[in-house]
Amino acid sequence: MDGVSSLLDGFATAITPINLLYAFIGVLLGTAIGVLPGIGPAMTIALLLPITVSLEPTQAFIMFAGIYYGGMYGGSTTSILLNTPGESASVVTAIEGNLMAKRGRGAAALATAAIGSFVAGTIGTLALALLAPVIVKLAVQMGAPDYFAVMVLAFIAVTTVLGSSMVRGLASLGVGLLIGTIGIDPTSGQQRLTFGIPELADGIDVVVLAVGLFAVGEALWVAAHLRRAPVEVIGVSNVRMTRDDWRRSWKPWLRGTAIGFPFGAVPAGGAEIPTFLSYAVEKKLTKHPEDFGNGAIEGVAGPEATNNASAAGGLVPLLTLGIPTTATAAVMLGAFQTYGIQPGPRLLDTQATLVWGLIASLFIGNVILLALNLPLATVWARLLRIPRPYLYAGILFFASIGAYAANNSTFDLWLLLVIGLLGFLMRRYGLPVVPAIIGIILGPAAEKQLRRALQISNGELGGLYNTWFSRAVYAVIVILLVAPPLIRWIRSRRDAGGTPIAQHHANVEGQ
Amino acid sequence: MPIVVGYVPTPEGRAAFDRAIEEARLRGLRLVVVNASRGDALVDPRYATSDDWASVRDRLAESGIEHETAQQVAAVDPADQLLRVAHEANAELIVIGLRPRSPVGKFILGSSAQTVLLQAECPVLAVKAAPL
Numbered sequence: 001m002d003g004v005s006s007l008l009d010g011f012a013t014a015i016t017p018i019n020l021l022y023a024f025i026g027v028l029l030g031t032a033i034g035v036l037p038g039i040g041p042a043m044t045i046a047l048l049l050p051i052t053v054s055l056e057p058t059q060a061f062i063m064f065a066g067i068y069y070g071g072m073y074g075g076s077t078t079s080i081l082l083n084t085p086g087e088s089a090s091v092v093t094a095i096e097g098n099l100m101a102k103r104g105r106g107a108a109a110l111a112t113a114a115i116g117s118f119v120a121g122t123i124g125t126l127a128l129a130l131l132a133p134v135i136v137k138l139a140v141q142m143g144a145p146d147y148f149a150v151m152v153l154a155f156i157a158v159t160t161v162l163g164s165s166m167v168r169g170l171a172s173l174g175v176g177l178l179i180g181t182i183g184i185d186p187t188s189g190q191q192r193l194t195f196g197i198p199e200l201a202d203g204i205d206v207v208v209l210a211v212g213l214f215a216v217g218e219a220l221w222v223a224a225h226l227r228r229a230p231v232e233v234i235g236v237s238n239v240r241m242t243r244d245d246w247r248r249s250w251k252p253w254l255r256g257t258a259i260g261f262p263f264g265a266v267p268a269g270g271a272e273i274p275t276f277l278s279y280a281v282e283k284k285l286t287k288h289p290e291d292f293g294n295g296a297i298e299g300v301a302g303p304e305a306t307n308n309a310s311a312a313g314g315l316v317p318l319l320t321l322g323i324p325t326t327a328t329a330a331v332m333l334g335a336f337q338t339y340g341i342q343p344g345p346r347l348l349d350t351q352a353t354l355v356w357g358l359i360a361s362l363f364i365g366n367v368i369l370l371a372l373n374l375p376l377a378t379v380w381a382r383l384l385r386i387p388r389p390y391l392y393a394g395i396l397f398f399a400s401i402g403a404y405a406a407n408n409s410t411f412d413l414w415l416l417l418v419i420g421l422l423g424f425l426m427r428r429y430g431l432p433v434v435p436a437i438i439g440i441i442l443g444p445a446a447e448k449q450l451r452r453a454l455q456i457s458n459g460e461l462g463g464l465y466n467t468w469f470s471r472a473v474y475a476v477i478v479i480l481l482v483a484p485p486l487i488r489w490i491r492s493r494r495d496a497g498g499t500p501i502a503q504h505h506a507n508v509e510g511q
Numbered sequence: 512m513p514i515v516v517g518y519v520p521t522p523e524g525r526a527a528f529d530r531a532i533e534e535a536r537l538r539g540l541r542l543v544v545v546n547a548s549r550g551d552a553l554v555d556p557r558y559a560t561s562d563d564w565a566s567v568r569d570r571l572a573e574s575g576i577e578h579e580t581a582q583q584v585a586a587v588d589p590a591d592q593l594l595r596v597a598h599e600a601n602a603e604l605i606v607i608g609l610r611p612r613s614p615v616g617k618f619i620l621g622s623s624a625q626t627v628l629l630q631a632e633c634p635v636l637a638v639k640a641a642p643l
Contacts (some may be wrong), residue, residue, distance in 0.1 A: 037553065084553070229584050230548050230555035384554040 007129045010356025014364055019062055023361045026063035027369050030070015035078050035380045036391070038218055040087055041071035042327035042437070046210035047395065049335055050402040057339045058354045062361040064335060065315070068328050069121060069362060072271075072308045073369045076113035077377050080106055080300070081234050082384070089271035089307035092279045096292065096299030101234040103295045111241045112249045112297055113304040114373040119250075120257040120305035121366040124312025127261055128319075129359050132348060135320040139345035144453035145464050147321075149473035151446040154267035154323050156477050159435045160484060172431040175422070176439020179204065186444075187451050204415060205406040206334035209440050212416045213433055214327075215399040217423020219392040224424070233381055249301040252282050256305030263306075264313025267325045271307040278306040312362070319347060319355055323442065327434045330441045337441075513541035513579070515597040516606040517589070517627065518567060520546075520559045522640035523608030528567065530638045531606040532574050541577040543600055547592040550584035557589070558582075590626035602633050609637045 013019060033039045045064050052060045075087030080097035093113065100109040142150075159169030182193045183203030194200040241249070256278045263274035282302040283292050292299060317323045322343030324330035336343045341351060348355055373380070403416040426433055450464075457463020465471050516531035518524050528544065535542040544567060548558035559567065564582060571578040585592055597605050609624050617625075628635050 082554070228550055230550060230558040231553055232560045233554045233556075381554070385552050385556065387549065387551040388553070389551055 004129075006133070006352065006356045007360060009352075010358070010360035011363075013058065013353055013357030014062065014360035019059060019357065019361060020364065022059045022063040023066050023365045024368055026066020027070040027073075027365045027372065028066075029063075030067035031074040031369065031372055031380060032070075032383055033067070034071035034074020034087055035383050036074075036386075037078060037084050038222060039391075039395070040214070040328070041067045042210070042331050043214035043218065043395075044071075045328060045331045045335070046207065046214050047398045047402060049207045049210065049331070049338065050405045052335055052338055053405070057341060057351070058357050060335065060339075061332070061354060061358045062365075064332055065358055065362055066365045068311055068332075069308065069365050070369055071328075072121075072311050073114065073117050073373050074380060075307075076117070076300075076304050077110065077373070077380050078384070080109045080113065081378075081381050082231050084231060087307075089275060089310070090304075091272070092275040092303040093300055095279070096296050098234075099293075099295035100297065100300065101295075105295060105297075106234055108241050108245045108297060109295075109300045110377045111374060112245060112301045114370060114377070115241075116249065116253040116256065116301045116305040117308040117373075118366055118370040119253045120260060120309040121312060121369075122363060123254075123257045124261050124264075124309040125359060125362045125366065128312050128315055128362075129356075131265070131316055132320050132355075132359075135316060136345045136348050139320055142345070142469065143467060144449045144456060145467055145470045146473070148446060148449040148453055148464060149470035149477075150267070150321065150323060151442055151449065153473050153477050153480075154317075154325060154438065154442060155435070155446070156480055157267045158325070158438050160480055165430075166484070168431050169435050172426060172433065173435040173439045175426070175431070176436035177443040179209065179436075180440045180443030181447070186448065199407075199409065199411040199415075203444075204419075205403075205412065206331075206337060206441065207406045208403045208412050208416050209419060210331050210334060210437060211399045211402050212419030213423040213426075213437055215395050216416060216420025217427060217433065219396050219399075220420060220424040221427045222388055222392055224428075233384065235378070245297055248288070248297050251285075252278075252298045252302035253305040255281060255285075256302040257309040259302075260306035260309030261313040264310030264325065265316040267317060267323060271310040271326075274306045274310050275303040278302040315359075315362075318343065319358075320345060322347070322445070324438060327437050330434075330438045334441050512603040513543050513600050514538070514604045514606060515543045515545060515593065515600060515602040517593045517608070517623075518544050518546045518559065519557045519608060520563045521557070521608065521610070523610045523638070524557075525608075526640045527606050527608035527638040528570075530636065532570070532576065534604065534606065534636070535576045535578075536574065538603075540603060541579065542571070543579045543581065543596060543602070544571065545593050545596050546580075546582045547589040548584050549586065549588065558584075588623065588626065590623035590630075593627060594630055598632060604633060605631050605635045607635060607637055609639050 029044060030041060033041065033044045044067050071087055072089060075085060075090035076093050079085045079090040079094035080101050083094050083098035085091045085094045097109045100106060155173055159173045160166050182200055184201055185192050191201055259278045260274045279299055279302060282298040286292065286296060286298050288296060314325050314329050317325055318329045318332060322333065324333045333343060399416065400413060403412045406412055423433060426436065453463050465474060514531055514535050516527055518528050531542055546559045546564065548555045559582065568580060581596060583592060605627060607624055607627050612622060624637065
């Protein structure tokens with residue numbers, strides 16, 4: 001079966017009323033949480049994990065993917081109207097987008113963001129549909145050492161790329177890997193880090209972990225910083241673009257797509273880097289350099305297209321290799337595991353209806369998102385008036401229900417509190433949460449591949465890099481580790497001034 | 512013994528502000544303008560924007576009356592914040608704006624005006640927005 005005919009089958013799955021409904025709920029919810037800063041798709045999907053018990057996998061994943069895409073759309077609204085990025089992927093949009101809004105061009109900024117997201121999302125999803133079968137063909141030939149190498153790449157990329165410091169990223173990854181080892185060792189049957197507590201023998205449920213780190217951690221963090229003066233929202237009338245806006249936007253959309261998709265597809269830590277890259281490219285290529293710094297439409301169109309394309313790209317490794325590159329993908333992987341579905345190269349064969357239905361529903365979701373966001377952007381901005389105590393009380397309520405429902409045990413509620421406290425402390429001390437969640441969810445899988453590779457080679461360490469593929473991946477890892485400090489060293493010798501963009505790398509939740 | 516006015520960037524709030532300036536001039540009293548928010552939502556349309564607040568100050572400077580402005584964020588309702596300012600300043604009169612509310616809306620959300628009217632220690636002047 002090639003991609004196109006499978007995709008048509010997928011449309012048959014996605015177009016059923018019930019699946020359409022879940023796609024609609026997903027994108028609606030996704031846009032809402034995208035608009036609200038601090039609440040991201042990863043947290044939302046984590047909160048919704050318990051419903052997987054009563055939902056068919058196809059429907060659940062259609063909804064989750066809708067949330068993932070919707071979050072990317074919604075984030076831009078907050079960035080443009082408030083200068084507060086709703087999502088980490090929209091940080092760059094805030095730079096030019098808010099300036100445009102301040103000059104009374106907010107409507108055009110919102111429009112170019114929504115249409116650009118649509119264009120990039122559609123092209124990205126098409127690329128996903130075409131690329132996935134090809135990668136699967138390669139992936140079935142991958143052995144345990146290759147898998148382990150790719151997973152190490154994912155770990156390293158996520159830790160070095162996100163956040164301000166590599167040491168903090170590695171510390172956070174270490175926390176995640178440590179938590180991931182709690183429970184019975186699958187190979188030897190020995191209990192690890194359970195401290196004799198029988199409830200820990202099964203490991204910590206992924207719902208408790210994800211909800212604790214994201215939802216409870218964030219709620220405590222917000223509670224600790226509750227009062228601040230309200231931000232000014234910039235009013236916008238009807239969302240429309242002039243002929244000139246179209247002319248200046250379409251190239252950045254396409255360039256953004258081209259930048260975002262590959263970055264999403266390789267394990268490189270999500271949409272942050274490519275959106276910065278897209279901004280830099282547009283700034284260099286623009287015919288209106290005088291506009292940059294006081295509201296250039298290219299600076300909105302490019303990055304917004306990029307973050308949606310990278311969301312599509314991020315689904316490639318998730319669906320073909322079972323390797324998440326973002327926090328949201330990691331939580332979705334957790335959802336696959338709760339269904340007992342093993343994500344990996346065989347997923348496309350064993351769960352063809354699910355995967356192709358999911359991909360087809362992404363096309364549909366994109367259309368719904370365009371229809372929801374273009375005329376309603378200012379309506380969405382009204383969500384920001386919700387007092388945070390109500391919002392976070394609701395989140396904590398759902399978090400507790402979810403954690404309790406996972407195993408019907410009060411022990412999990414205590415665990416939820418402890419992990420939530422950990423999430424709070426990580427935010428307090430500037431440790432990014434994303435490496436931790438990827439470590440927790442991918443860690444056990446990586447361990448399995450590591451031990452399998454070592455068993456095959458009889459404990460020889462050489463068994464970890466005896467294929468050309470794994471060697472190539474390790475080479476990339478070395479470059480990733482060595483290049484940034486090297487570049488920094490060269491830059492400091494050249495004594496370039498600090499870039500203003502760097503400070504925007506604030507403590508925003510990963511997408 | 513100043514006059515305290517609760518300012519909100521709405522037609523009612525502006526009407527109250529205009530009337531308060533008038534009263535202050537008439538009575539020869541100091542005017543205290545308060546704009547408050549609980550600060551628990553990211554966006555509060557009843558919290559004056561910096562431009563709006565600047566125009567309030569300009570208006571006061573123009574009017575030539577003795578005045579004071581306070582824009583504050585605290586953990587209590589704006590109505591309670593206004594009452595506290597009035598109490599501390601030992602206000603002679605509080606001026607507030609009134610807007611029409613449906614019974615259901617008032618039941619669910621409560622009414623800042625009602626809180627001020629019932630709990631104030633001095634007379635309260637309630638002003639409606641000028642008809643359009």
